[in-house]
Amino acid sequence: MEYTKNNTLSEIVRDDFRASRVFEKHGLDFCCNGKRPLGEACVEKGLNAEAIIGEIKNEMSNTERPDEDFEKIDLDELVEHIVNTHHGYIKRILPTLNTFANKVLNAHGKNHPELERVTELYHQVEAELTSHMFKEENVLFPFISKMADIKRMGGALTSIPFGSVRNPIAMxxxxxxxAGNAFHEMRAITDNFRIPDDACNTFRSFYGELNNFELDLHKHIHLENNILHPRAIALETELVS
Ligand SMILES: [Fe+2]
Ligand SMILES: [Fe+2]
Structure with a gap:
């Protein structure tokens, strides 16, 4: 696909996820805030859209296209992928991050007053994502998987417990x-998770892992907002009409 500044960020990453590397580098939000034209997002950041498109082309000619195609697989498979890969990762890493947050605040809070807010935001994200994933795994995802099953096996979608799948999706x-805003604020007050000179190993690991966590969260939210949700809405429309 040939991109222009009129394509939305989410259309571009849906077409080829390698574009996300360029977006990450320039702090262009393609997951929570991806449904707007590249041109508009670039103006906001003081970037040149043509140059960004050039960088994306460059990235594509220098790297292999990932072989995962989330546009074509059945939605229950996509749900399974999200749960196994991204929810699995979050559940594994949260206890470690929690320990790091408490230790780092105790040891370095005095010299780095921003840590108070960073750890507060971290604990907020931890609590919110835990309940968020619970709702996805117990309410939204089972419904989407059921629709995928009906699509494959035939049959009718007789009851939609929440009126329309659009409602839990909006929530x-x-x-x-x-979660995106919390990370945005953490980045702003830590100069992009810059590790201070007096940081101990735990401090380094804390910021390093927060950085990895955010990257994974971007891909995770991209798969949900840009692919799973629009496909689930389209499937619901198809099944009820
Ligand atoms: Fe999720
Ligand atoms: Fe989610």
Whole structure:
């Protein structure tokens, strides 16, 4: 696909996820805030859209296209992938991050007053994502998987427990915004998780892991907001008409 500044960020990453590397580098939000034209997002950041498109082309000619195609697989498979890969990772890493947050605040809070807010935001994200994933795994995802099953096996979608799948989706996307904003603030007050000279190993690991966590969260939210949710809405429309 040939991109222009009129394509939205989410269309571009849906077409080829390698574009996300360029977006990450320039702090262009393609997951929570991806449904707007590249041109508009670039103006806001003082970037040149043509140059960004050039960088994306460059990235594509220098790297292999990932072989995962989330546009074509059945939605229950996509749900399974999200749960196994991204929810699995979050559940594994949260206890470690929690320990790091408490230790780092105790040891370095005096010299680095921003740590108080960083750890507060971290604990907020931890609590919110835990309940968020619970809702996805117990309410939204089972419904989406059921629709995928009906699509494959035939049959009718007789009851939609929450009126329309659009309702829980709107709630999940609002919660994604909240996590996205928390990371945005953490980045702003830590100069992009810059490790201070007097940091101990735990401090280094804490910021390093927060950085990895955010990257994974971007891919995770991209798969939900940009692929799973629009496909689930389209499937619901198809099944009820
Ligand atoms: Fe999720
Ligand atoms: Fe989510």
């Amino acid at each position: 999940m996307e609002a919660e994604h915004d909240s």
